[in-house]
Amino acid sequence: MDELIPEGTEGAGETAAPSSLEVRAAAERAARTSYGRLVALLAAQSRDILLAEDALADAFEQALRTWAVAGVPANPEAWLLTVARHRQLDVLRSAPVRTSAPLEEGKTMAFDLGAIDADAIPDKRLELLFACAHPAIAADVRIPLMLHTVFGIEAASIADAFGIPASTMAQRLVRAKRRVRATGISFAVPTRADMPQRLGFVLEAIYGVYTIDWESLPGIDGLAAESLYLAVTVAALLETEPEAWGLAALLALSSARAPARFVDGAFVPFDQQDPRRWDATLIREGEAYLRRAHGMGQPLGRFQLEAAIQSVHCDRRRTGSTDREALLRLYRALVSVAPTEGARRALEAVEATPSDLLQE
């Protein structure tokens, strides 16, 4: 079996083969952390998201078999990318015939996996996000498409979150993916002129990843961190979009309170949370993003307002009390800018709270 072991693979040779559980865990970890990154890279050239997903699924399947024998490679992401790329090329070469026959292992192992530099794998997820947000894609499927292709959330889970049947969502996603390729939508960050039309959808999708209770779904974690990372990346890339910085601030400040949200497995509402458990670094980071957004001197958008509300709450760590008047002002502004059910209820809740209850 030695000839099947690619260069640059750890655990080769004398080391005992890892258990199937270890292999599965490694593959699942790679799937969680790298799925969107790999789909974005694989689809960037061909614009064929379906093919990229198929190729990646094949690569994962092959990983389970190969890693069980050869060990988990030092860089699973690079391993998966290379195997998926070859798979994709095989399919493109034999187009239009799409075969589901498994790869010949010897053939795919002929390339040098050791030559791949993990840090050199570019992140094309932003380009994929903006492609999914293109106005040529039906508006109601743009956000589901981003959640599915960039964040790897299953169609059935997205269908649940959007309150539509799973089969309908699956159909919409496939149709949208076909349309990306057929219409020739490029995987590129749009020009400044096209930005306003698309940015809102991208920010909404990133926000959705953070807020929808995906964590209760099996096999999903780390999405909150991913969404914060992408929010900051989008904001930094666009530099002067206040709402992008507003979203980055919102997610940072909200994430800062995560360590206090559960104590001994029980949920703690934020007014009862111990501020000492909040993450001071994330609070500083969020405050900096918020200042940056406000410094741009444009009218306050929804994400900046929500971030400012978070900032008022986080200030309890410093002052020991919550500024009810500031909360009222911000919630009223939020209800007028984005009159969602959630915002209205939150405003009512603050209005109903006597000011002395907010003091500690």
Next chain:
Amino acid sequence: MRYTILLHYPEMMAQGELDQAAIEQGQAAFTRYATDLDSAGVLISAEVLAPTSATTTLVSVGEELRIQDGPFADTKEKLGGIFVIDVGDLDAALGWAKQAPSVQWGPIEVRPTGTYYENGAWTS
């Protein structure tokens, strides 16, 4: 990628509905548009169609092939012209489509070519 920019607009049928100056202005705008596409090296072909009063339609009815006067579909906006271009992606095609002079008078459709016939073979 090849795209066809399909220009739809209402036809000005009645004589004198548009004055000569307006017609000339429109023609000049289309000439500028075609020249811009051509000098950018993206133009494959440009056709401005005669009014539908000059069109003849073939329809197969059962065994019979009928020849009839007038357009196939009676819509307010007619297909008035096509520009075939070769550009990198949809955004580039949309960018050119936005500049078509008729965008003020009627909808413009931008559709990728599925395949085209060249040098004796279908090419994609």
